[in-house]
Amino acid sequence: MKLKTDRPAAKADRDGAGRPEISGQAAGRHERLSACDAELRACRLCPRACGANRLKGETGYCGMTAEIRAARAALHFWEEPCISGYGEGSPQDILSAGLPESRQRKGSGTVFFSGCNLRCVYCQNREIAAGKAGREITQERLAEIFLELQEQGACNINLVTPTPYIPQIAGVLGKARASGLGIPVVCNCGGYESVRALQLLEGLVDIYLTDFKYLDPEAACQYSAAPDYPSAARAALEEMVRQAPHAVFNADGLMTAGVIVRHLLLPGRVRDACAVADYVYDTYGDAVWLSLMRQYTPMKGAAEQYPELGRTVTAREYSRWVRHVTDRGISNCFIQERGTARESFIPPFDGEGL
Numbered sequence: 001m002k003l004k005t006d007r008p009a010a011k012a013d014r015d016g017a018g019r020p021e022i023s024g025q026a027a028g029r030h031e032r033l034s035a036c037d038a039e040l041r042a043c044r045l046c047p048r049a050c051g052a053n054r055l056k057g058e059t060g061y062c063g064m065t066a067e068i069r070a071a072r073a074a075l076h077f078w079e080e081p082c083i084s085g086y087g088e089g090s091p092q093d094i095l096s097a098g099l100p101e102s103r104q105r106k107g108s109g110t111v112f113f114s115g116c117n118l119r120c121v122y123c124q125n126r127e128i129a130a131g132k133a134g135r136e137i138t139q140e141r142l143a144e145i146f147l148e149l150q151e152q153g154a155c156n157i158n159l160v161t162p163t164p165y166i167p168q169i170a171g172v173l174g175k176a177r178a179s180g181l182g183i184p185v186v187c188n189c190g191g192y193e194s195v196r197a198l199q200l201l202e203g204l205v206d207i208y209l210t211d212f213k214y215l216d217p218e219a220a221c222q223y224s225a226a227p228d229y230p231s232a233a234r235a236a237l238e239e240m241v242r243q244a245p246h247a248v249f250n251a252d253g254l255m256t257a258g259v260i261v262r263h264l265l266l267p268g269r270v271r272d273a274c275a276v277a278d279y280v281y282d283t284y285g286d287a288v289w290l291s292l293m294r295q296y297t298p299m300k301g302a303a304e305q306y307p308e309l310g311r312t313v314t315a316r317e318y319s320r321w322v323r324h325v326t327d328r329g330i331s332n333c334f335i336q337e338r339g340t341a342r343e344s345f346i347p348p349f350d351g352e353g354l
């Protein structure tokens with residue numbers, strides 16, 4: 001991905017601005033932990049509102065009990081550059097040439113959680129979305145993993161598909177912060193979270209890197225069995241922006257706070273993609289960054305059921321979307337390079353770092 005606009009390095013650096021005192025959060029954390037138990041006893045963390053008692057081993061749509069399962073915890077170089085940094089062996093390799101040491105060999109400290117509350121038919125991570133890959137880890141181990149990733153030089157902690165575990169993660173983040181976790185925390189989610197679940201993360205997550213998959217309920221129903229996705233995603237985004245209303249970047253161009261909305265262009269759906277970009281810009285203006293994703297990869301199975309999903313996105317389709325965004329005057333956006341529609345971007349879910 002490349003930064004389309006001028007890097008906003010001149011904006012205030014939040015790194016030195018001071019994180020809230022852990023001790024001052026004690027009361028809030030206590031309330032959060034009670035709320036965590038309640039959420040897991042009758043789970044309504046996402047709009048599916050299954051009501052499963054996950055503390056007793058019941059599962060809902062996501063298929064996960066209260067035990068945390070993850071498939072990988074490692075430095076990851078394939079997010080937007082302000083999230084991944086400019087690491088060796090990454091697509092930012094060329095960009096990193098000649099950069100000062102502080103801007104090299106970064107990477108996002110990414111934890112891929114197992115299970116997903118959306119399970120889109122075209123999912124590229126279906127191995128872990130279905131909960132087949134991964135292993136159980138304790139909350140204590142998860143706190144250690146966060147600190148280990150920080151020691152490895154990660155720009156941030158990047159929680160991928162954390163939705164089924166938001167209450168547990170909220171507790172772990174509180175403990176990890178008290179033990180020295182100082183880098184920003186990114187909630188990398190599908191946009192299909194309940195507002196109440198997101199509120200559990202208030203003050204613990206710095207950056208929301210969220211999908212906004214559909215504004216069309218029919219597509220949401222067809223591809224993700226979630227006809228209420230558009231309204232749920234609008235409410236979730238509102239809450240994310242309330243918590244992180246300003247995009248803040250440090251002197252190295254790394255994001256330290258804010259909201260990035262990702263939309264994956266599906267084949268033949270340029271109009272939908274334009275509508276999502278319009279909605280986000282019309283509602284939040286320059287406060288929210290957009291990430292225009294072109295790496296849709298046809299996965300075996302989905303194409304058989306939905307022939308329209310059996311091809312990659314054409315250069316022409318992506319250009320039409322970019323042109324629309326540019327014509328609207330949207331400058332806070334990320335545009336992807338060509339050649340990103342490859343399965344090789346999917347990391348091995350081999351338990352590394354767990």
Ligand code: SF4
Nearest residue numbers: 043046049050060062
């Ligand atoms: S997180 Fe899982 S169990 Fe909870 S409401 Fe969503 S799909 Fe259902």
